[in-house]
Every structure is written in structure tokens, then in C-alpha cells.
Amino acid sequence: MKQQKHRRKESFSLLLISNTGKETRQFFLSLKTLRLIIILMLLICITFVWNIYRSGTHYKSESELRQKLTSSEQQVKRLESERETLSAQNAALTEENELYRQAEIVKAQIAEMSEVEQSTEEAPGKDTSVPSQYPCTAGGLLKESYSEEHPFISISAQQEDRITVAGDGTVASVGADDTYPVVIEIDHGNGYRSRYMCRQDVTVQVETGQQVQSRDTLMVINANDTQFDYQVIYNEQVIDPLLVLEAKG
Numbered sequence: 001m002k003q004q005k006h007r008r009k010e011s012f013s014l015l016l017i018s019n020t021g022k023e024t025r026q027f028f029l030s031l032k033t034l035r036l037i038i039i040l041m042l043l044i045c046i047t048f049v050w051n052i053y054r055s056g057t058h059y060k061s062e063s064e065l066r067q068k069l070t071s072s073e074q075q076v077k078r079l080e081s082e083r084e085t086l087s088a089q090n091a092a093l094t095e096e097n098e099l100y101r102q103a104e105i106v107k108a109q110i111a112e113m114s115e116v117e118q119s120t121e122e123a124p125g126k127d128t129s130v131p132s133q134y135p136c137t138a139g140g141l142l143k144e145s146y147s148e149e150h151p152f153i154s155i156s157a158q159q160e161d162r163i164t165v166a167g168d169g170t171v172a173s174v175g176a177d178d179t180y181p182v183v184i185e186i187d188h189g190n191g192y193r194s195r196y197m198c199r200q201d202v203t204v205q206v207e208t209g210q211q212v213q214s215r216d217t218l219m220v221i222n223a224n225d226t227q228f229d230y231q232v233i234y235n236e237q238v239i240d241p242l243l244v245l246e247a248k249g
Contacts, residue, residue, distance in 0.1 A: 171184065
């Protein structure tokens with residue numbers, strides 16, 4: 001018979017010796033147990049390293065987010081500063097534009113007054129009671145001429161234009177009819193009567209019985225593209241106003 005060989009289990013011993021020499025302990029570990037301990041230690045080391053790596057990654061991401069947040073806050077502050085600067089510039093431009101507009105209005109008023117003063121310098125012996133002046137300031141443009149079917153001239157007036165007296169006289173009436181909300185008639189006392197008729201709302205500046213002179217304001221236009229009709233009557237006959245009107249202005 002063949003002799004059977006007995007396989008011996010390999011084991012390791014762990015000896016713990018006290019430095020005082022009083023007590024000594026010895027532990028026996030099998031190979032399987034030692035391998036298990038080594039694997040556990042490796043897992044612990046891997047876990048530890050992984051946690052360190054994740055902590056570093058988290059800290060890096062947090063740092064990047066903080067940098068982005070700081071950059072965004074700085075950008076917001078810069079935009080707010082630019083907005084305040086633009087608002088200040090816009091306010092300054094608005095104020096400058098308003099001053100310029102007011103200056104233009106004053107210049108236009110001065111030019112208009114100068115024009116009126118020049119037009120009122122009548123030649124010696126001229127009859128200023130004849131309705132010979134154009135009945136609207138420079139903004140009023142002739143829209144339709146006189147005809148038998150249209151017994152007056154129509155003028156397109158703009159906002160703030162003034163309807164003025166064509167010649168010296170007396171305000172015979174201030175009223176309205178089915179077509180015109182405002183009708184003013186002037187009696188010039190020499191056979192001439194002039195009638196001023198507006199289709200839109202205006203501000204009337206005179207009253208019945210008032211004495212007026214050439215170029216005095218009868219009404220002020222309140223809206224753009226207002227139709228103003230002007231009629232001249234001589235010895236109770238309607239005539240073409242252009243027959244007695246001087247050149248406009």
C-alpha cells in the first residue's frame with residue numbers, strides 16, 4: 001500500500017510581547033483569515049482614498065461655484081452702475097430737449113409777433129376795416145377754394161394755430177349751427193362782413209359786441225388737421241374771399 005501524504009494546513013502566528021516582559025500573547029491565523037484581513041484593509045484604504053478624492057472634487061466644484069457667483073455679483077453691480085449712468089444721461093438729454101423745444105417755441109412766437117407787427121404797419125390812408133388779411137397764422141394752409149357750391153374757402157389748421165381777424169370791426173355774433181360748433185361773425189362797418197367757422201373744438205378768445213382790430217385773435221385751434229372755413233359777405237352778397245385778401249403773411 002502506498003503511504004498517503006497528509007497535507008498540512010499552513011497557518012501564521014502573531015506574537016504580541018509586552019515591553020515589560022510580564023505578558024506574552026500569541027495568536028494563530030489561518031491563510032484564509034489573513035487574506036480576508038488583507039482584503040478588508042485594502043477596502044478600507046480604497047474607501048479612505050475615494051472619500052479624500054470626493055472631498056477634493058467637491059471642494060473644487062464649490063470653489064468654482066463661488067468664483068462664478070462672485071463674478072455674477074460683480075457683473076450685476078456693473079450693469080446697475082451702467083443703468084444708473086444711462087438713466088442720468090437720459091434725464092439730462094430729456095431736460096436739454098425740453099429746453100431746446102421751449103427755446104424754439106419762444107423763437108417762433110417772437111418771429112410771429114415780429115411778422116404781425118410788420119403786417120400791421122399799414123400804408124397812409126389805407127382802410128384797415130376791409131377784411132384783406134389772411135385769417136389764420138402761418139400754419140393754416142388753403143385746402144379748398146371758393147365756388148358756387150362751396151361759398152367759402154377751407155383752410156387746414158394745426159394745433160396752436162390762431163384764427164385772426166381779417167379787418168377792423170365789431171364782433172356781431174359768437175354762436176354755432178348744425179354744421180359748425182363755432183361760428184364767429186365780424187361786422188366791418190363798410191358793407192363787409194366776415195364769417196369764421198370751425199368744424200372741430202377751438203378756444204374762443206372774443207365775445208359778442210367786442211371791438212377788434214386786424215390780426216386780433218378770434219380763436220385758438222386745439223387739434224391738428226382742423227378744418228376752418230372762411231366766408232366774406234359784401235352788401236349782403238357772398239363773394240370770393242380771395243378777391244379782397246392780400247398775399248398771405
